[in-house]
Amino acid sequence: MNEIKIFCPATIANLSCGFDVLGLCLDNVGDEMIIKKSALKGVRITKIVGANLPLETEKNVAGVAALALLKALNSDAGFEIEIYKKIQAGSGIGSSAASSAGAVFGINELLGRPFATKDLVPFAMQGEKLACGNAHADNVAPALLGGFTLVRSYAPLDIIQIESPSELYATVVHPQIELKTADARSVLKQNVSLQKAIIQWGNLGGLIAGLYTKDYHLIGRSLHDEIVEPLRSVLIPGFDVIKQTALENGALGSGISGSGPSIFALSKGKTTAYKIAKAMSEVYDQMQLPYEMHVSRVNPDGVRIIEN
Amino acid sequence: MNEIKIFCPATIANLSCGFDVLGLCLDNVGDEMIIKKSALKGVRITKIVGANLPLETEKNVAGVAALALLKALNSDAGFEIEIYKKIQAGSGIGSSAASSAGAVFGINELLGRPFATKDLVPFAMQGEKLACGNAHADNVAPALLGGFTLVRSYAPLDIIQIESPSELYATVVHPQIELKTADARSVLKQNVSLQKAIIQWGNLGGLIAGLYTKDYHLIGRSLHDEIVEPLRSVLIPGFDVIKQTALENGALGSGISGSGPSIFALSKGKTTAYKIAKAMSEVYDQMQLPYEMHVSRVNPDGVRIIEN
Numbered sequence A, B: 001m002n003e004i005k006i007f008c009p010a011t012i013a014n015l016s017c018g019f020d021v022l023g024l025c026l027d028n029v030g031d032e033m034i035i036k037k038s039a040l041k042g043v044r045i046t047k048i049v050g051a052n053l054p055l056e057t058e059k060n061v062a063g064v065a066a067l068a069l070l071k072a073l074n075s076d077a078g079f080e081i082e083i084y085k086k087i088q089a090g091s092g093i094g095s096s097a098a099s100s101a102g103a104v105f106g107i108n109e110l111l112g113r114p115f116a117t118k119d120l121v122p123f124a125m126q127g128e129k130l131a132c133g134n135a136h137a138d139n140v141a142p143a144l145l146g147g148f149t150l151v152r153s154y155a156p157l158d159i160i161q162i163e164s165p166s167e168l169y170a171t172v173v174h175p176q177i178e179l180k181t182a183d184a185r186s187v188l189k190q191n192v193s194l195q196k197a198i199i200q201w202g203n204l205g206g207l208i209a210g211l212y213t214k215d216y217h218l219i220g221r222s223l224h225d226e227i228v229e230p231l232r233s234v235l236i237p238g239f240d241v242i243k244q245t246a247l248e249n250g251a252l253g254s255g256i257s258g259s260g261p262s263i264f265a266l267s268k269g270k271t272t273a274y275k276i277a278k279a280m281s282e283v284y285d286q287m288q289l290p291y292e293m294h295v296s297r298v299n300p301d302g303v304r305i306i307e308n
Helices: A061-073 A095-110 A117-132 A142-143 A181-186 A194-213 A216-222 A229-235 A239-248 A270-286 B062-074 B095-110 B118-131 B142-147 B183-187 B194-213 B215-224 B229-235 B241-249 B269-287
Strands: A004-010 A022-039 A042-049 A078-084 A148-154 A156-161 A168-175 A192-193 A252-254 A263-268 A291-297 A304-307 B003-012 B024-037 B042-050 B078-084 B149-155 B157-162 B168-175 B191-193 B251-256 B263-268 B292-298 B304-307
Touching: A004 A095, A004 A168, A004 A239, A022 A095, A022 A142, A022 A168, A022 A291, A061 A078, A061 A117, A078 A095, A078 B118, A095 A117, A095 A142, A095 A252, A117 A156, A117 B251, A142 A156, A142 A263, A142 B183, A148 B168, A156 A194, A156 B194, A168 A270, A192 A194, A192 B215, A194 A216, A194 B149, A194 B157, A194 B191, A194 B194, A216 A252, A216 A263, A216 B149, A229 A239, A229 A252, A239 A252, A239 A263, A239 A270, A252 B194, A263 A270, A263 B304, A270 A291, A270 B003, A291 B042, B003 B095, B003 B142, B003 B168, B024 B095, B024 B168, B024 B292, B042 B062, B042 B229, B062 B078, B062 B095, B062 B118, B095 B118, B095 B142, B118 B142, B118 B157, B157 B194, B168 B269, B183 B229, B191 B194, B191 B263, B191 B304, B194 B215, B215 B251, B229 B241, B229 B251, B241 B263, B241 B269, B263 B269, B269 B292
Parallel strands: A042 A078, B042 B078
Antiparallel strands: A004 A022, A004 A304, A022 A078, A022 A148, A148 A156, A168 A263, A168 A291, A192 B191, A252 A263, B003 B024, B003 B304, B024 B078, B024 B149, B149 B157, B168 B263, B168 B292, B251 B263
């Protein structure tokens, strides 16, 4: 195999009570990448379509992630990467993670899979470090592995794949405003009340239990964020109305995707997910706020090969 | 049925990262109660063996829990309760909860089960309110339901039964010191760092996932308490040595049971649990500190009928 074309999915991190630990993978929202073996040693980004991003390998998240993988393998192989961006940067659904995850997944395939997919996470995290200064795994883990992933620990890195029911759908609306991750982080407080933290981990326990037992009601009852959402949601126009609208239209729960500004809702079944999308659209239409809307089932597989 | 004899199990609450939400039920550690129907309306505590506790119904946790149940049923039935205490008060393994849970379970049986067992939790919580001022469910829920229970929420009350692997054993050592719940609570801080809270809910997520997937290693990796154990463990003589000894002898994890002073260790299999008990004993023997030692599998059923 000398060339591979892959789909690099968008992801929802900071899933309500799972702030900084729990994320999920989307199915029909994502970038595409073409990666080719090259006679020339090293990694070159040869084409970027759909976004104004740096072509220099060391300044591109896909490039940095790819270099981290090759360094670990002590490999002098060469690769050319074409990136077809469909996920907007700064949307809060893992745009940089999709590129980082795609690069390491694709190169690992072309090299005959020296690493298990799970072991690619640390390399993709290097792309995240370039993107936001923090080598977090919240988005690259679900992008690579699919489904729901829990980052139990960073020291040592411990990623847990969480089983989830098959009828779970996400509706994601991305209001076209700029919300920098740094600004979204600056509203956080260093300390939280023990009382709220206990509510948060009770809900996270309920959410994990609901996913394993396919108990949609329990999933819904648990999808609350006591700590971060109240601080961040004020940065997102119409957040309260969008969330309320989602719940009134059958969502199990709703919250901020990543560090925003995208807002997600989870629901049982495609019909409800589209109904929520329609209702959310009406809210932003009325506010005359431009937006992108996505409806996707939870993608159980993560990055996938389109052609090779 | 006019009379029932029941086993009322001890329980471990505040299970490491599951502070205030997660507890488990023990199997061969507990009280016994005999409850009889009486022609005389109301609830009377007729005998208490093994502890110096009040016989007045309104001052006894079993009495208060029983009255709460009868009030909800608007019942004018009469009952006599005999309590054979084997769990020491103030041990941190749910002594008051065993009596509260036993009273409501037994009376509910004698009345032909007007309530499902799960719905008895709020009545048993009234006994906890008398015992410590706080109507918590951490111990009465696992005592009534068995296994691991998660108190996801108090408003509204939402108790989740968590599946767990069958080979899980607990070793519990109870150093014979007095540690009042009020003192154990007073060392807590009202605020915690967000960073530590995230580690805590990551671990709780991992623990719940480990229980569902019967992944003993994951259970072990997740059994950490970042927040409460560092503050409370200093109140328990030898805590660090006992915990370290448990881990060195094969425990998956170890921590404070309830609000102490008992220390628990979880392990896979009876042999390891007894090995840990022996090693813990040697530590306290050397310190010349009196203790009680318990080894028990996780009790999947909760309160049970011995005779009726």
